Amino acid sequence: MKYAGLLVMPAGFFLSIAALILFPGLAERGVFVLCGLAVEGLGLTVAVRGHMPPRGERQP
């Protein structure tokens, strides 16, 4: 889980960069960059959850 989340995050970055290249208008670019940030947020959420110590188990 933790690695999957971290692997998703660069995908969000490349989505943002693709928006700059593919779209000429500011609005379309903005929407796609926001989508890229949302993908990064999703990856971060997965990574955070993957790193959370399981409840009910004693910590080292």
Add this chain to the structure above:
Amino acid sequence: MNPIVPGIPVESAALSEAMQALTLALLLVAPLAIAGVALINTGLGRSRSAAQALLGNLAILAVAVVVFALAGGSLAGGLSGAGHSFHVAGKSWNWAGSSPLLLGGIGSAPVQAQLGLLFEFLAVALAALIPWGSGADRWRLVAGCAAAAVTSALVFPFIAHWVWNGGWLAQLGASFGLGSGFIDPGGAASVHVAGGLSALAVIWIAGPRKGKFARDGFSTAMPGHNAVYVLFGCLLALVGWLAWNMAGAILWFHAPLGTLPVTAMNTLLAAAAALLATFAVTRFRFGKPDASLCANGWLAGLVASSACAAVVSPGESIVVGLVAGIATPLLVELLELALSIDDPSGAVTVHAAAGLWGLLAAGLFAPGRGQLLAQMVGIAALLGLVLPITYLLFALLNRLVPFRVDSDGERMGMDLHELGGGAYPEFVIHRDESYR
């Protein structure tokens, strides 16, 4: 009112001798920001690890600047201004600097380039220092130094080049018509967000302190051992930050003398507003203001101002500080209680989150069509590239130099285990109930 219209190209004008002298003077004061962060890192840790914490701050600073001089400075590309580029869709993407290794040619470089390099030396030291506080009480000194070497050789130089030395983020304005390109004169991105995200990677790899998250999943409070260090560190940091933000505005925006007092006022206002907001939030939530959270709020205001103090008005600066100050205690609580992130110094909140907010605020308040989008692309680069790459590098490093001290060392305290003596040998250290 906007004191500076951003968008002055870096190459457009040489600084006058008087401005160069002023920049040098400011850069000699700026290390007080590092001193402040070092004191805060130490004060927020435990008393049985205080000497190791403060020595670690010095050692990490030393490693960071030496490695940056040997290798990182070349990738940052501040001396030559040249860089490695590739071309996609008819645009040039300048992704790394290409200055000579070992600071070659520094003697013949223009004074302005040398001043820029000095700024980067201070910035890399602070960026490497930020994660140290988050790994307090369990991160080995050798591992901290190794991580600092990785940061200053492979992480910081790329961001510094992208933002300050004509890299692709700085060129977003020229290449894609996005305002003045990504703007960050005070190092919110390359120093604070990079440092804060490195801190998150360290926390994940090293794990929480022993006894922090008990069997039932609840968090055990482990307050810092010296609130005086922490609060005095905040005052020191203010002095350093004032100099830091003004020096950054001169070097990267070519800000004229007449705009610098406003930049300084904005820095002060952001910190003050953030402190008042955190004071009010903690007073409301806990019945009394919390000293360490107020210190975190103050620092978060300073961090947010790093990105935008040179491009916003005093009123906007207060808004920036208020948002940072309200968010800080709430986010600290969320990270610890809900997400089980054991961050003794609060670096993830104070440096990463507040830095991101400052960068976004610069886009919201600075003039220029597309400026907000340029800032968002920069934020996407920081989150999408810097965190995964830093985590990967640190995870590999952890195989070579284990980050976490052994169980015995953690029980004894880092001072006795790593240095053979405590910071306060004449004081009785109370038994820690969390070790039962």
